[in-house]
Amino acid sequence: MPRDVQDIERPQQLVLRKPDPTDGSDVWELVRDCKPLDENSMYCNIVQAEHFRDTCVVAELDGRIVGWISGHMIPNEDALFVWQVAVSGKARGLGLGRKMLMHLINRDACADATRLNTTITRDNDASWALFRSLARHVGGELSDDPHYTRHEHFDGRHATEHMVTITLPREAGRAFAA
Template sequence: MPKDSFTSKQDDLLLRKPEATDGAAIWELVRACKPLDENSMYCNLVQAEHFRDTCVVAELDGDVVGWISGHMIPNKDAYFVWQVAVGPDARGLGLGRKMLTHLVEREECSDAKELKTTITEDNDASWGLFRSFARSIGGELTDEPHYEKEVHFDGHHDTEHLVTISLPEMEEELASAA
């Protein structure tokens, strides 16, 4: 892809909180991003409305091309990433990492000291994204089996590894505390 095309796409990219009206577009995006587990359209609509402060939509030329659903884990200083979807038109822009950074910098996620997610062993794209994100913020990444194939999924889904990334204090926060 020519550098000019890359730059113009970057300039047109908008990261924002989702709205309930984004539910159908989010659902279509997730369906187009195999092997992501598909939720119901209603689930995506509720995520976009009820969890909008901890989710993000990426728009390119008015189209939803990226989505991260997540939430603060109750009674923990941790942000949990449920799903990351980047559509074909937005691949190669570093969008997954941009959306993660955008989310952990939001006021609503400011109490998070860790980012957590689950990834199956064979999901190379997700491992690459979260390793890249950890490196970019200077965080440490660890993982361990969490939701196990036989114990939790009755043999119907591969084991999900719980990935934990430490979230160092943001530079602005350190500067304002000094």
Template structure:
């Protein structure tokens, strides 16, 4: 549960692998981060437990203030970022980018040559985060419609564009993070 949601953070949160006991707090964080799609609490619990090696939480004083869920795409040398959430009180610290760098530097992502994610065209915050990340690592960013409004979502959700960022010099990236 959020303790001091209106108080801005002034120190950088600690980044770590999640635990199953973080599932409920992650779910609450995602709920506070519109326009993110809310998954079930059980989904976040499974991510924090089964996919902990490719997910990250950011915490301050024991409170989860940031979350990225992701996984290596089976059969590809690509790391897929499913969701990025940063508590309103922790925004403006560059936390999203720091969590991305942290994940890409993990041994579990050593084979990744690309980072992929999907973003709707109107999600300015996500576009800003991933464009900034691509610039900082010197990677090329491309996108194309992937999950389409009518073909995949039955008209109930905007088209999700597959964003691909090349991870140039992945080994030096891992040492720098």
């Protein structure tokens, strides 16, 4: 029996791009839906999308925002700091986190980065898996140390954040394969 035209699955269109300020509210909603990520204000996400657009990524699937990475180059260092990685439940299992990270580290704005830094709490298994996968994929070394500690920085109200560092080895003028 032939399938109705409406029942035929069509391929989903994935687009990775720089954000713009009009994406701020959608990014804010996405982050709110991605526990255990810390929620920032909507205003923060709007400013990130405008001021740091060269080091942030939005992922759209069929025109809807399903992924977000906020980051920035650390001043006076050759390091890209990744603040948050958010992937909608609708896009999990597609390897979207690593695709967005690869897209980001291949951008001109990140060309001088010799390492990637991020902070992760010990209990965030999904983030550890993502960044270990990235390190293997690029052939980089991953190390971590306690950085923002529960009692010294968070007054006991947040778990210690470990500074994760991944070296980004690359041959001159060659981008990483996605």
